[in-house]
Amino acid sequence: MQPDATEANTEATLSVRGLKKVYQTDGGDVEAVRNLTFDLRAGELACLVGPSGSGKTTLLKCISGLMAPTEGEVLLDGKRVTGPPKKMAVVFQEYGRSLFPWMRVRDNVELPLKNQGVPKGERDRLVDDALEAVGLSHVPRSYPWQLSGGMQQRVAIARAIAYQPEVLLMDEPFAAVDAQTRADLEDLIRVVWKKLGVTVLFVTHDIDESVYLGERVIILSSSPTVIQEDIQIDLPADRDQLNTRSLPRFTELRHHVYEQIQLAKKGHRPAAATSGGAGTE
Amino acid sequence: MQPDATEANTEATLSVRGLKKVYQTDGGDVEAVRNLTFDLRAGELACLVGPSGSGKTTLLKCISGLMAPTEGEVLLDGKRVTGPPKKMAVVFQEYGRSLFPWMRVRDNVELPLKNQGVPKGERDRLVDDALEAVGLSHVPRSYPWQLSGGMQQRVAIARAIAYQPEVLLMDEPFAAVDAQTRADLEDLIRVVWKKLGVTVLFVTHDIDESVYLGERVIILSSSPTVIQEDIQIDLPADRDQLNTRSLPRFTELRHHVYEQIQLAKKGHRPAAATSGGAGTE
């Protein structure tokens, strides 16, 4: 695997190397993430699944430079991440608290663009498109706290999309929306991904979703976390909700992921990871 | 339908009658809920599904007496609800904000019991059981903000269960937990429901979940909201994740609900509701 990793490194947009994160609390240290190493190629769409509390949010915070890892490092285009990189957008799990309550929906979506100095005309177009895409073009003048949970979450998604990032991190972005909207948004993400060639890391709890959406699914073990498995999703590039989901291969992959998570939950750890993390044990 | 409703009323624990809710905003009035009428019998377990923004949270807030309806009323055991009733527990959609950040996990779960004057021994048992049931017995001394999203949500659930309410309202309580935990929690809810004979109203976006969990599924139209359909779930009372979900009847029901939501999203409204709400159109 070693030569593979170094080779991947050269063309990788995002490299996570030996990442470890220990939280210090008054009740002692909590080892949330033990040892994570993986790469994302430019323009790759990867889904991240794992049991609750396995460190997905922690990982995303480290990648986005909001939190420094205890050990290991995150490289973006070969450069070490020490603070939030430019052209990276993050949709937080706590969507309700990630919107500015003192700004209307439209202003919330527009702010990052305005801050970047995008000219008014283009800004308007981007914002309108994004709101349209998430089905919220009718509430631009509402405040976030006047919206339902699902709508708030969609505002956060619209903001990320309008920003046209090169790397997009999403932490359970569809948790609060209904099944139909969810399906629509899944397709939206794939469309945006294809159109902009953006690198996406997508955290989800929905196994079907991870298989349907991703080109690759990374499964985390339970905490202290290592990578349980890293699966390539060999489904056709053009996916649609009805046909893709009824493919036998889809069901197979889905089953495979399910089993791995079951294992992870039961505390089973991959042999490689155990030996890899032996030094820390 | 009229005689049926009055009859139901006598044995109903929870009656929602002609409920309407209009929000006043600086951008004009928003008619979130137009006209909702339904009853829950004591000990019934009903699921509520509907598109994002259809007013599920609004409905739950009205039922729990946290918000006054614009028109119509909510009756609990025949008495009109004007403030939060005793022996009702609510798990809010905004789980992150419903926990007290200044209390540790255990204290959060214990508080309502302490406040009720439940003796220490029993309180401890109830709290321990609840934390055990949601898989959080290892973090009683953490603060909520030291937990992952899914863990926070489970603390809120544990608090509701430990409280041993007579009526339990849950607003997308499993949105932030992984598939396996979700399945476990679904079974937990059914166990608790059977053991305590509690009346449950359960909001979810997951159609499979609504069918698997509920004795009945209430489908809401999109906003301004009326009831799209009210389906009895005639699956066996003893359910289990593997067998129940593979029953042909399960698939049928699932499909039916799915179609209805599709219709709702497309703006289709049930004939009865349209005529019922004709005066307001």
Added chain:
Amino acid sequence: ACGSGSPSSTGGGTAPATGGGEEGLTKVSVGVIPIVDCAPIYLGDKQGFFKEEGLELDIQTATGGAAIVPGVVSGSFDFAFSNLISVMVAKDKGLDLKFVANGASTTGEEGKDIGGVVVPAGSDIQSAKDLAGKTVSVNNLSNIGDTTIKSVIEKDGGDPSGVKFVEVAFPDAPAALANKQVDAAWILEPFLSKAVDEGGTVVSSNFVEMSPELDIAGYFTKGDTISGKADLTEKFTRAMNKSLEYAQEHPDEVREIVGTYTKIDEATRAKMILPRYRVEFDEGAFKTLGDAAAKYGTLSTAPSADDLLP
């Protein structure tokens, strides 16, 4: 110690009251301001004049004038020390107050008084009348400083209405003068000596110029006390008078005792000019002062000496 057997001593046979047991003493609280003018009461207390009268003094210091009159009116103080104008004003406003003993008087020597108007070196102000149109600092407006200065200016042939008075506390006045924030400053001892040492010139000894016999401050109480506790009042007056005389005769002891209740350093204490301490009020000077205060609007009507003086 040479004057211990002063003529005004009425102690007679009861002189050794010290041995008479502390219990027999009547407690009397007196509000004073911690300045040189109040030295006699401290001295008299030390000499035992009050004990001889059967009084046990409780001297309470109030830093400014603000607390003195309310303290007497409320009964917190049985007697208190205040300048004449303050008591005149209170009386004018309807408070029933009356002096029971003199406090401090001008030395009567021009250029060697306890207060004066100082100008910086090189000022074109030569005498009181030149103050017209200038800015002059006093410690409190509508009080004894501006009243006497106005009257002195008028006497000197100037126009008192053109003077602009501002409030500057005595300790801050030399600085205000040095920084040219005021043209002249009215200053009392011990700051007056300091200001002169530092090059200031006294252009008017306003107290003396108004009247060489001017009494400046005294001890007063309310009418109720005089009528209701005549005995106590008499005792206090007697002891106080004795103290005044003693102080007048023992300036060195005055300089020394001032060090116990103020923070004036020894060198300054040795040099500063002391006021005159005497028993009798000068009614003529009192009238001059009262008339001036009425004339310049500080009082509504000129006070009568009979009502106010003992």
Added chain:
Amino acid sequence: MSPGTLAAGGAAPPVERQRRKAGKGASKQLLGILGIIGFLGTWELIPRLGLIDERFLPPASEVIAALVVDFGLTAFWVAVGETMKAWFLGLLMAVAAAVLLGFIIGSSDFLRKATNSTIEFLRPIPSVALIPLAVLLFGVKIESSLLLIVYASFWQVLIQVLYGVADVDMVANNTAKTYGLGRLARIRYVVFPTALPYLMTGVRLAAAVALVLAITAELVIGSPGLGREIALAQSGGAISGMYALVLATGLIGVLINMLMRQIEKRILGWHSSIRSEVIV
């Protein structure tokens, strides 16, 4: 700003943080001492360079020397004791009254509206205007100072408590309501913790105001304490002595604040303003 922001609010690597943990408190205090040294240095230079006459503003070193002399005097410590006694009692009464009234008024919409105009009327009345009243009631004793201290610091706390009570998170409050927590229980478990950060700021403000008023009252009325000593030094022309006492007042202020910070850290560990120092 970017590097500065990072260092301040951003991602201090925990490894470093761990190492710094022991050193952090020390280095923080070191910086504070540095700030004070800078201030004293400036003060020393102003009269030395002749910007202000030494007679009116003596250099810091001279004042510190005078303060050191004071430290050896029992009279000084007696005065400090008097001032601290007035400060503590006044603050205690003000906080107790303000917290009680603040929670009562704050948790009722009616009371809040009905008392608004009266509160706004009474608040800006300077304590110093109450001096005649205070002396009338209590003479030049400590009670006079207490009246002024309590009056001035009461409003500081009351207003903060009212704001804090208004800031209660409704999701949290509603949760409590549905779990059957009554009004009192909600005040105890929801409103109080929410208002606590506001209250602590209020107490910190009030602690300073109480000290200021204790000194002012002693200064103007002449009740015993540091303020009276300042007035005495001032009227005695002891300039260095006066500044030494002012310096002592300031030092007491610093000590009081350190104490308040410590208490705050104890009871507000969960609040994000404190938390952010630990985590972010």
Added chain:
Amino acid sequence: MRTARNIGYILGLPVLLVLVWWLSTLGSVNFFVPKPADLVETFGEVWFGERFFSDVLPSLGRLVVGVAAAILIGVVGGVLIGSVRWLRALLEPTLEFFRAIPPPVLVPVLMLLMGITDSMKVMVIISGCVWPVLLNTIEGVRAVDPVLSDSAHTYGISGWARVRYLVLPSASPQIMAGVRQSLSLGLILMVISEMFASSSGLGFTIVQFQRSFAIPEMWSGIVVLGLLGVAMSFIFQWAERNILRWYHGQKEVENAA
């Protein structure tokens, strides 16, 4: 109907208190406590006329300038100190030191530095009013929601934009609490600034009345202070409602029950 109720809220308690005061002064004759009727009469005589222009207006001018400057300094300083940790550590003890110095002691020093001028009095006002704004801003800045802060961070919102769009709005409820405190403190300090080294002004006049035992006049001056306080507070509350529209909206909506 609604305005009637509002007026009731504004006047109800004051009327009640005046009634109590009136009843309690019916028989007694305390020199230091005037009767309501006397006070009203004195009030008109004293404050309607020349004194309004010669004493009240100049004082108000200094008050407005002082408070405005204090707010500006407090907010700017608070944002800086609140967001730069080492700066906070550097300055906190020194600031605490100055905060503990009573304004009456500051007056002579400021007089030395600035002379007996209006700017000296304004400085006294600033020196006292700045603290509530400064401290509240520091606390408000430090309490920014971490999730929100992360969001801004990842969208590259930093520097001035971060202050403008994140820090200031999020701290604004607390800043407003500080401003409200400093308004009334400003009135108090206005009086203190005119108590020493002065010859005119509202505060001076009140102190002068106090010293010359013009007791009803003194109380009438205190009433003027109170009324000014009420007026300033109402203007402030109106401004606050506009600036914090989102905040009150959010609370109101959540409070709809």
